[in-house]
Amino acid sequence: MTDLLVFREQLKKFYSKYELYLTPVFKFLLALVTLVMINSSIGYMSELKKTTVVLVLALMCSVLPMNFIVVVATAVTLGHLYKFSLECALVMLVLFLLLFILYFRFASNDTIAVLLTPLCFILKIPYIIPIAMGLVGTPASAVSVASGIIVYYTVNYMIGSASVLSTFEEDGALEKFRFVIDGMLDNKTMFMTIAAFVGTMIVVYLIRRLKVDYAWTIAIVTGALLDVLVLLFGDLMYNTKLSILGLIVGSVVSVLLAKILEFFVFNVDYSRTEYVQFEDDEYYYYVKAVPKNTVAVPQKRVKTIRVPEKAVREQKRDR
Amino acid sequence: MLNEERVRLMTRMACYEAKEGRKNVAIGNYFRGDYIGLQVIKSVISATIAYILIFAMFILYDFEVFMADIYKMDLLDFAKSVIIYYLIFTVGYAVISYGVYTYRYTRARKSLKTYYNNLKKLSYLYERETKR
Numbered sequence: 001m002t003d004l005l006v007f008r009e010q011l012k013k014f015y016s017k018y019e020l021y022l023t024p025v026f027k028f029l030l031a032l033v034t035l036v037m038i039n040s041s042i043g044y045m046s047e048l049k050k051t052t053v054v055l056v057l058a059l060m061c062s063v064l065p066m067n068f069i070v071v072v073a074t075a076v077t078l079g080h081l082y083k084f085s086l087e088c089a090l091v092m093l094v095l096f097l098l099l100f101i102l103y104f105r106f107a108s109n110d111t112i113a114v115l116l117t118p119l120c121f122i123l124k125i126p127y128i129i130p131i132a133m134g135l136v137g138t139p140a141s142a143v144s145v146a147s148g149i150i151v152y153y154t155v156n157y158m159i160g161s162a163s164v165l166s167t168f169e170e171d172g173a174l175e176k177f178r179f180v181i182d183g184m185l186d187n188k189t190m191f192m193t194i195a196a197f198v199g200t201m202i203v204v205y206l207i208r209r210l211k212v213d214y215a216w217t218i219a220i221v222t223g224a225l226l227d228v229l230v231l232l233f234g235d236l237m238y239n240t241k242l243s244i245l246g247l248i249v250g251s252v253v254s255v256l257l258a259k260i261l262e263f264f265v266f267n268v269d270y271s272r273t274e275y276v277q278f279e280d281d282e283y284y285y286y287v288k289a290v291p292k293n294t295v296a297v298p299q300k301r302v303k304t305i306r307v308p309e310k311a312v313r314e315q316k317r318d319r
Numbered sequence: 320m321l322n323e324e325r326v327r328l329m330t331r332m333a334c335y336e337a338k339e340g341r342k343n344v345a346i347g348n349y350f351r352g353d354y355i356g357l358q359v360i361k362s363v364i365s366a367t368i369a370y371i372l373i374f375a376m377f378i379l380y381d382f383e384v385f386m387a388d389i390y391k392m393d394l395l396d397f398a399k400s401v402i403i404y405y406l407i408f409t410v411g412y413a414v415i416s417y418g419v420y421t422y423r424y425t426r427a428r429k430s431l432k433t434y435y436n437n438l439k440k441l442s443y444l445y446e447r448e449t450k451r
Contacts (some may be wrong), residue, residue, distance in 0.1 A: 101365040276333035
C-alpha cells in the first residue's frame with residue numbers, strides 16, 4: 001500500500017511539473033482514440049480514414065478547447081454516415097443538433113463523459129461510466145451520459161440494419177427515413193440503458209456526498225448493484241436481449257476500475273504550477289506559483305561511507 | 320518597493336480568476352434576476368429551435384399522409400394543437416433551466432465570497448501603503 005501511495009505522490013509531482021505539456025498530449029490521445037474508434041466501427045468514407053487526416057485532426061484538437069473534440073467527432077461521424085446513407089445522415093444531423101442544444105445549455109464542460117460513453121460501449125465496459133461520472137461529476141453529467149448512449153445506440157442500429165436499408169428502392173427515401181426513425185424510437189434497450197445509467201449516476205452522486213465513513217466505497221457498490229438490478233428488470237419487462245454474464249462480469253470489472261479511480265482522485269489535489277500575470281500602478285508581475293509538496297516522497301540517496309585516510313594509515317603503521 | 324504580502328494576495332486572486340473563478344466572476348457581474356432572466360431567454364430560444372427541428376421531422380415522417388390530408392383537415396385546429404404543444408415544451412424547458420441556473424448563480428456567489436473579501440483586504444493594504 002505504501003508503494004502505491006508513494007507512486008501516487010510521484011505521479012502528482014510529475015503532473016504538476018509538466019502539466020503544461022501533459023494536457024495537450026492527453027487531449028491528442030483522447031481525440032486520436034475517438035477518431036480511430038469511429039473510423040473502425042463506421043468507416044464508410046475512405047478520405048476520413050487516411051492516417052494524415054486523422055493525425056491532423058487530432059493535433060488540432062490537442063491545442064483547441066476540449067469541446068472541439070466533440071465537434072470533430074460529430075463531423076466525422078456525419079461524414080461516414082453521409083457515405084453510408086443520406087437519410088441516416090439527415091436523421092443523425094437532427095439528433096446531434098437536438099443533443100447539442102441540450103448539452104451546451106446544461107453540461108458544456110463535460111466533454112469527457114460525452115466522448116467516453118460511446119468509447120466504453122465499444123470497449124464493452126459501459127458499466128463503469130455511470131459510476132465514474134457519479135463519483136467525479138455533477139448531476140448535470142446525466143445529460144452528457146444520456147447523449148453518449150443515444151448516439152451509440154442510434155449509430156449501432158443504423159449500421160446493424162445496413163442490409164435492410166439496401167433492400168429499399170432508389171426512390172424510397174421517405175421509407176428509409178421512416179424505417180430509421182421507427183427503429184430509433186422503438187429501441188427499448190437504449191431507453192432502458194439511459195434509465196439505468198442516469199439512475200445509477202444520481203444515486204452514486206448522492207451517496208458519495210454523504211458525510212459517512214467509506215461513502216465512496218458504499219456509493220460504488222450500491223451504484224453497481226442498482227445498475228445490474230435495473231438492467232435485469234428491463235430485460236424481464238421488455239426482453240432487451242441482454243447478456244447476463246456480460247452484465248455481471250462487466251459490473252465487477254467496473255467496480256474494480258472505480259476503486260482504482262477513487263484511489264487516484266479521492267483526497268488528491270492535483271494542484272499544479274501556475275503562471276499568472278497582473279499589474280498594479282507601479283509594476284507588471286509575471287508570477288510562477290509552485291505548489292508546496294506536503295507529503296514527502298522518499299528519495300533514493302546514495303551514501304558513501306569512507307574510512308578517513310588518516311585512520312587507514314595509522315592502522316597500517318600499527319601492524 | 321514590492322509589498323510581499325500584497326503580491327502573495329494578488330497571485331492567489333489571479334490564480335482563482337484564471338481557473339475556477341473565471342466563470343464565477345462572469346456570473347458575479349450580473350444581478351441575480353438579470354443573470355437568470357438572460358439564461359432563461361437563451362433556453363427559450365434553444366427550445367424553439369429544438370421544437371422546430373422535431374416538428375420538421377414529424378411532418379417529414381408522415382409527409383405523404385400529411386400532403387393527402389392537408390385539404391381535408393381543420394388547419395386552425397392543427398395550428399392550435401401545434402402551438403399548445405410548443406408552449407408546453409418551451410415552458411417546461413424554461414422552468415428546468417430556471418431551476419438549474421438559480422442553483423448555479425447561488426453557488427457562484429458563494430464561491431465568490433472569499434474573492435470579494437480578498438478584494439477588500441487588497442484595497443485595505445493599498446490604503447495602508449499610501450498613508451505611510
